[in-house]
Structure formats: C-alpha cells, structure tokens
Amino acid sequence: MPLPGLNLRSIGGVVDLYFFLGPTPTQALQQYTATIGRPALPPYWALGFQLCRYGYNTLDNLKAAVSRTRRHGVPQDVQYADIDHMDRRLDFTVDHVNFAxxxxxxxxxxxxxxxxxxxxxPAINAEVTAANPTH
Structure with missing residues (x-):
C-alpha cells in the first residue's frame, strides 16, 4: 500500500471512521467539534475563587473564613461547607449544635x-439508620 495509507481488518462489527482534513490543525479541530458537539462553557462564577476546607468544625469558624476573605479584598465566588456540617456525618442532615x-x-x-x-x-450509615429508623 502506498503511504500514507490505512489498512483495516475486522472480523465483524461496525466501524465508523471520520477523517477531519483541516487543512490546518485548527480547522481540523473545528470540524471535529462540529461533528461531536461544542463543549459547554461553565457558569462564569464557577471559574472564580472558591473556598473549601474540611475542619471548620463550627459555623462561627466558617463565617470567620468568609469575613477574612472579604476583609482582605479577595473576590470570593463560592463557599463550601464540608461534611463536618453534618449531624454525626449522616447525609442530608445538619449539626444543629455546631452549625446552628x-x-x-x-x-x-x-x-x-x-x-x-x-x-x-456518600456515607449512609446502616448501623445508625437501622437502630433509629427516623434518621
């Protein structure tokens, strides 16, 4: 077979081949994304500063982190509450003592x-839910 060439042998099934010829790499990429779909842009705020940490342990500590960030002029877009906000680390609960x-x-x-x-x-606790089915 003269080069460039392609030799494909199959024992069955369907193979769809697409060739994006460009002629430049940029145009080939544009042809490819036109075929498979353009990537979605994330929301603008998702590209900004996000503050996340395990171990705030209390709502007051979480509030203090947000306040410090603002006080120092850091433009914060997102704040997270990690799993320490949960009651006994049970999903879909809030610790109403430390995070009241x-x-x-x-x-x-x-x-x-x-x-x-x-x-x-995803930390569903079968022992706790079995002992107390109201949780």
Missing part, C-alpha cells in the same frame, strides 16, 4: 451574591 443557623447564613450570603455549596459524601 447554617440555613439562615446560606440565605444571607446568597443575597450578597456568594454561591454556597454543601458537600454530601
């Missing part, structure tokens, strides 16, 4: 334009 008022704080900072993300790890 979290719901109100989330609403407050959202009104100020800060996005708030709650982290939920």
């Amino acid at each position: 008022g979290l719901e109100d704080y989330v609403l407050e900072v959202k009104r100020e334009g800060l996005r708030f993300i709650i982290i939920l790890d």
